[in-house]
Amino acid sequence: MPELGAGERDCVTKPFRIAEVLARVKVLLRDVDGSGPARRGGTLDHVDLVLDDGTCRAHRGGRTLDLTPAEYRLLRHLLVNARKVLSKEQISRYVWGEFRGDNAIEQLVSRLRRKVDRGGPALIRTRRGFGYWLGELSGPR
Template identity: 35%
Template structure:
C-alpha cells in the first residue's frame, strides 16, 4: 500500500481528501502544519506528498525547498490559482506535478496512480537494466544517476525522464510519448511540465560538467545523444 502525506492547512479539505484516498487504496497521513510536515518527511518514508501552495505558516514553495534539501519523494503541488507562474516555480523547485484548485478528485487520483506506476516501472528497470553514457551512470540498486561517483540531485520524475531518454539513446522521443511515459498523461497544448523537467535535468547534468547530451527537435521531442 502506497503511503501518502497531505500537507494543507485546510482541515475540512484534508479530512475529505484523506477519506477519498483511503477508499481508493492509499494509506494517508495528514499534516495541517508545514513545519510539522517537514519533520515527518524526515522521519517517515512516503511514496507521494500532496502539497498545498497557499499556507500561512510557510508557503508551499518554501516547504518544497526544505523537503528537497533532504528528500526526492514525489511531490504534487496543489495550486490555488493554477497560474503559469505558480506552476513553473513549483516545477523549478522540484515538484513532480501540479494540479489547480478546485480539482476533480478523480483527476488527482489519476495523477497519483501515474506516479505509483512509475515507481513500479523503475523497480522493474532496476532488476534488468544497466545504463552508462557520456560519464552518466545509472545505479540500479538505489535509483541514482552518478557522474564521476557523485550523485546527480534528481527528483524521481527527473530520474525517470533521464532513464527513458538514455534507454533510447540516439532516437527521437516525441513529447507525446514522454508525457505519457513520464507524467502519465497525454500532452496538452499549454502544459509546460515536460519542458520544465527536461530543463531541470539539463541544468543538473551541467552542474557536473555534462552538457549538450539532450537535444531538442523543435516541435517534435527530445534526443539523448548516443555520440557527441
C-alpha cells in the same frame, strides 16, 4: 514482483505503468542485439552518465545527481532510448502515465538538463518541433 529477465536482472514492482514494462522489455531486447546503452548489472550508462536502478541514483563524471522521481524517470527514459528522438507526448506518458499538454515537459527537461549537463558536454538535446534525445553531437538515429 514480476520478473522480466533471467534471475534478478530486471523487475518492476506493483503498482507499475505499462509504459515502464514496455521500456524495460525494449532494454532487454536491446541488450541482445547490442544497439542500446551499455548495461552492467543493475546499471545503464552512456558516455560518463550512469543510472543505477537498484539504488535509483544517477552519476555523471563521478558527481552524484540529486534527482526528483520524475527527473529520474525522464533520465531513464532518455537513456534507454539514447540517440532516439522522443516526443513530448511519449515522455509525458512515460513520466506521469498521461499526456500533459502544458509546459510541464519543458520545465522538467530544463531542470534535468541543468543537473545532468552542468560541468560537462551537453547530453540532453532538443530537436525543435520533434522532441528531446540523449546523445553526443553526432545526432539521433
